[in-house]
Amino acid sequence: MSSSATTATTQAAKALLRKSLKRRLKLVPPAQVAQDLSYLDNAAAAITARVLAASWYLKADAVSCYLSTPVGEASTDSIILDALSKGKRVFIPYCPLEQPTVMRMLRLKSVHHFESLKLNRWGIRDLDPQEQSGGLDLILVPGLAFDRKKRRLGHGRGYYDRYITETGDYAARFKKESPYTAALALNAQIIEPDDPQQIPVTEWDRTPDVLVTPDEVIS
Template sequence: MSAEDMQGESSAIAEHILNSSYFQSSKRLGIYLHCAALREVDTSLLVDAALIRGDAKCYVPLVLDQASNMRLLHLESREGLTAGPPYHILEPSQSYPDGSPREDVLEMSEPLDLLLMPGLAFDWRGHRCGRGGGYYDKFLSLCHERAARSHKKSPLLVALAFRAQMVEEVPIAENDRGVDVIVTPEGPTAVSAAGAAALQS
């Protein structure tokens, strides 16, 4: 895909999400910060929309190590972002400007309502192929465990995908977790019961 094609498809995907009831009604939104080098769907419009909302909070990923440990931390402004190695993905610091620790999704009393996820490839059954690090799989496992212990609802998992990222079948392992909704330039498709309920609301 050319840069122009990626930007055009990213804009169409963002418009679908911004107009959705699940985005507009979510109070705690997890959004990945896209990486140009990895050719991911651009989430800039979505992050900006979340940041200006007065009734919601935005949480973005911070990779902690090479052992698949990742956290989603509260982001109050783009000014708190720095580029991390090796792909220069923007990440938040672990502390707010005043030195206090940032709010961590895995330590909150309430779970995320919505998590927007990247990937390398997806199929129409909701299977996701990541990039081999296992960061999202490990993070999601912890999210589901916390939600189950507190009898809370797990976040709605929404994948953002270029047309070229949709394939016939993604091989999955035992620990791989599927998504609930896939959003392509053509619009959203529910691939789970939770996804169908979200699109009907």
């Protein structure tokens, strides 16, 4: 099978897995949803504590952190606020509508700037494109699902895979250190080895340096 055919097959398998995971979430009873929302707060606090104590976070001066969705992801608000309070340069992803395959990193200037961000149609805080990043030390990566080999299933646009590849190529060209990458995941986002549906990968997929869950850091 050719490389292009293999890639197409893998992408189709990823699309099926995304649909399956989203369908699974829709079948959760309302009472369970309420319980899960309470769990989300505790899980996010546990993930945040692990990130804030990590050496790769403590030594990072420039941090990229995604703005979390209201459900299905651990909140990153506390990480962003901590980084700003420590004087770190904080950048968040921005995807221009006119460039559907491009992701840029734009700087948050202060806690007030963060708290004044308006919600977009997905309920995520949004930033006007004002200041792009220089070099990053740390990239915190979201995802729909992960496994214990740190393989990641994104939302299908390939933003982070391309961005991490580009920053790695830039670092190699100028003999600099590539940004450290840490993915954040709730326990419910982990696909265990005995799950019948596993995460398919291609040569373009990028694996984070570590995967942080409420219970552990997988390196």
